[in-house]
Amino acid sequence: MDPLTDILTGMRIRQAQFTRLDASAPWGLNSGGESGVKFVLVVRGSAILTSASHPEPIALQGGDVFMMFDDEAYQMHDHESSLTMACVEVEKLRVGNRIALGGGGAATSFVSGLFQIDALQARPLLDALPRLLHLKLDQHRSLAFQSVLELLAVETEGPGLGSDAVVSRLFELLFVHAIRAYSSHPDAPTRGWLAAIGDRHLALAVKAMHGDPARDWTVESLAQEAGMSRSAFAARFRAVVGQTPLDYLTHWRVYCATRLMQQRNASLADVAQRVGYESAAAFNRVFKRETGLTPGAFRKAAEQESAAV
Template sequence: MDPLTDILAGMNIRAAQFTRLDASAPWGFASSGDPVVKFVLVVRGSAILTSPAHPEPIALCGGDVFIMFDAEPYRMFDHEDSRTIDCIEVEKLRVGNRIEVGGGGAVTTFVSGFFDIDAAEVRPLVGVLPKLLHLKLDQSRSLAFQSVLELLALETERPGLGSEAVISRLFELLFVHAIRAYSVQPNDLTRGWLAALSDRHLALSLEAMHADPAAAWTVETLARASGMSRSAFASRFKAVVGQPPLEYLTGWRVHRAVRLLQQRNTSLSEVSRRVGYESVAAFNRVFKRETGTTPGAFRRALLAEADTI
């Protein structure tokens, strides 16, 4: 199993919402940022995007997509001289899932959406992605990716029975295909486990760890799985992934443990065994070192939060 599949399999998308926005020139709006995953597809027209992460203006045109993975503020406008209004004011113009804003000139149409994800579930993924991911129309895209974009634009333009459910699923697919598209851009992706998946030797070791994280892996056995010598493997893994192989394995075991601790009927001893620790004491030490809290305290906090919802 590759790491991306492993992470996405445990991801639960919540509170998905979408908007079709027609902005007529002159127009501009600013967002202070929200702690959710945000998608924006430019269906037609053009726009300029700026954010603290990308101070240089990003030109957007029809077919472009940008995705923001955290509460990064941003501004979008048709011209740098256009007055911008707060997104809170833009939201007041909503009628159903559509918004019209601007001065009545040339129209730029966006399909935007957001959804909430448990930060713990996707921490390994968000950690290797940029705050703002821009995918241009002229970049190589798979037929599946393009099909999702076309379906999304069509469904929001002519909503039918069950449209909200369809659009939520399309956003999930768009999320997956966007990460795939980003992962094959070698000029942008140079470090982290996502970059390592493009290395045929390192990919084999990552797949082995994710297929069986509880195995008694050593640098030697991982090197054999990758078809490399021990020294060459250890050096390349650290250079590309950014951490030694066993340190990466520990982080993934703790991430897997976080998922298991969310299951009320799984004991701490069972969790520790399933992530590769023979004793609960050893598991406790590693978990607290990595997260700052014990597995038991972490679970109690989860249960208390769930009981208040």
């Protein structure tokens, strides 16, 4: 199993919201930052985007998509001289899932979405992604990715029966295809597990670890999976991933353990064995070193957080 599939399996989108926004020049809006994954698809027209991490204006054209993965504030407008309206004020213009604003000039239409994902489940993914991901129309896209974008535009233009459920599923597909597009993008990271799965040798070792984290892996056995010598594999893995192979394995085992501990019927002893630790003491020691919490304290905190949602 490849790491992306492993991470996405079981990860579900919650509290999905979408808006069809029709803006006419002059217009502008600013968001103080909302928690969750945010995306905007420019259906037609153009806009300018700025954010705290990208103060230089980013030109958006019809077909472009941008996604944000934290609560960073951002601004969008038709021209840098246009006044911006706070999103809380823009919301007052909402009629159903549509909002219209602006001065009646050149038109720009967007589909914007906001959804929540389990931060724990998605942590390896969020750690590998930039705070702001901009995917231009003129960059290579798969037919499937483009089809999802077109379906979103159509579904929000003329909602039908079950539209909210359809759009929520399309959000999930958009999320996956955006990550795929980013992983093959020229600006994709050159370090980390996303970079490793783009390396034909290292990908074999990473997939092996993800497929069987409980196995008693050694650098030698992982090098065999990669079809490389031990020394060449160890050096290449550290250069690309930024960790030694066994450090990465430990990190992945602890992540797998956190997912298993969200299942109320899994005992801590069972979790320890399923991620490769023969003794609870060894598992407790490694888990606390990696997370700062004992497994028991972590599970209690996770249960409290789940009950509060």
